[in-house]
Amino acid sequence: NAGVTQTPKFQVLKTGQSMTLQCAQDMNHNSMYWYRQDPGMGLRLIYYSASEGTTDKGEVPNGYNVSRLNKREFSLRLESAAPSQTSVYFCASSVEGAGTEAFFGQGTRLTVV
Amino acid sequence: SQQGEEDPQALSIQEGENATMNCSYKTSINNLQWYRQNSGRGLVHLILIRSNEREKHSGRLRVTLDTSKKSSSLLITASRAADTASYFCATDGGGSTLGRLYFGRGTQLTVWP
Numbered sequence: 729n730a731g732v733t734q735t736p737k738f739q740v741l742k743t744g745q746s747m748t749l750q751c752a753q754d755m756n757h758n759s760m761y762w763y764r765q766d767p768g769m770g771l772r773l774i775y776y777s778a779s780e781g782t783t784d785k786g787e788v789p790n791g792y793n794v795s796r797l798n799k800r801e802f803s804l805r806l807e808s809a810a811p812s813q814t815s816v817y818f819c820a821s822s823v824e825g826a827g828t829e830a831f832f833g834q835g836t837r838l839t840v841v
Numbered sequence: 842s843q844q845g846e847e848d849p850q851a852l853s854i855q856e857g858e859n860a861t862m863n864c865s866y867k868t869s870i871n872n873l874q875w876y877r878q879n880s881g882r883g884l885v886h887l888i889l890i891r892s893n894e895r896e897k898h899s900g901r902l903r904v905t906l907d908t909s910k911k912s913s914s915l916l917i918t919a920s921r922a923a924d925t926a927s928y929f930c931a932t933d934g935g936g937s938t939l940g941r942l943y944f945g946r947g948t949q950l951t952v953w954p
Contacts, residue, residue, distance in 0.1 A: 732883075759940055761941075761942070763944070768946060769946060770929060770944045770945050770946035770947055771884075771929065771931075771944035772944070773941055773942070773943065776940070776941050778940055784941075786941065787943070818883060818884070820884075822940075824940070827871060827872050827889070827891065827933065828889075829874065829886035829889055830874075830876075830884075830886065830931075830942060831886070832883035832884040832885070833883055834882060834883045835882075835883055
């Protein structure tokens with residue numbers, strides 16, 4: 729039972745490069761999330777998808793785009809990476825958004841140089 | 842910000858002692874959740890308490906919620922070295938943000954053998 733799977737686990741980018749972080753869940757969950765975690769800042773919501781075909785901005789969406797490809801997959805794209813986007817990125821999913829627990833992936837550690 | 846704020850930022854105790862962590866938040870909530878994160882790993886859900894509940898138990902965990910004070914506490918009884926981790930509260934605000942979780946900065950708990 730894989731749960732939430734994120735790829736890659738580690739990535740180093742040069743400033744200005746683009747990349748897509750992949751996330752897939754096998755729990756038939758409707759809601760999916762992307763967070764970033766910086767030292768001393770806790771987790772901050774980047775984007776949220778309540779269901780297939782819908783996405784909403786979170787607290788820190790600037791510099792990111794997302795795609796809810798299908799019910800299982802929710803990708804996060806950095807079009808032009810900046811050093812300020814150096815962070816650990818977590819994908820999560822839940823059955824329904826409200827009042828249910830979220831299940832997290834293991835994270836992607838991204839460094840932008 | 843809709844984030845919760847945990848207090849203390851760091852807590853160091855001996856095995857067998859109880860650990861209490863507090864969370865304060867600013868806006869009304871639908872529910873509040875507590876998560877645990879071991880170093881370098883994703884977050885794991887511990888317990889969820891709804892806005893109409895005042896106390897909840899799960900094993901050695903006890904969570905209280907005071908919506909009038911906009912605060913919650915997590916008590917871990919008879920702590921073990923394996924409880925060493927970061928603990929985060931997350932609020933689900935309801936209304937237009939229903940289903941989106943907002944995390945605090947966390948409490949780093951160290952339990953010494």
